[in-house]
Amino acid sequence: MVRDVPVSEAEGLIVLAWRSGEEGLHLAVRGQPGEVRLRCRCNRSHWIVREEFSPGGARLVVSCHGCRTGRDFVLEGAELPSR
Numbered sequence: 001m002v003r004d005v006p007v008s009e010a011e012g013l014i015v016l017a018w019r020s021g022e023e024g025l026h027l028a029v030r031g032q033p034g035e036v037r038l039r040c041r042c043n044r045s046h047w048i049v050r051e052e053f054s055p056g057g058a059r060l061v062v063s064c065h066g067c068r069t070g071r072d073f074v075l076e077g078a079e080l081p082s083r
């Protein structure tokens with residue numbers, strides 16, 4: 001089950017896992033069954049995704065390839081890069 005979520009309503013999601021494919025960016029989100037597919041307001045929904053690690057925790061940073069709308073989410077369960 002995949003639910004489309006507009007990026008404007010995606011504030012505060014806690015992302016457990018993500019995958020990016022032809023159908024868009026799919027997120028497994030804490031507290032929600034199934035997957036969420038992030039939709040951009042420009043409707044292109046081609047996301048540039050990166051994971052950022054800092055002492056405060058990991059974040060998933062996304063920005064729209066089309067209109068540069070950006071968001072970032074708490075990324076839970078991500079492994080810190082080994083050092």
Ligand SMILES: [Zn+2]
Nearest residue numbers: 040042064067
């Ligand atoms: Zn966009």
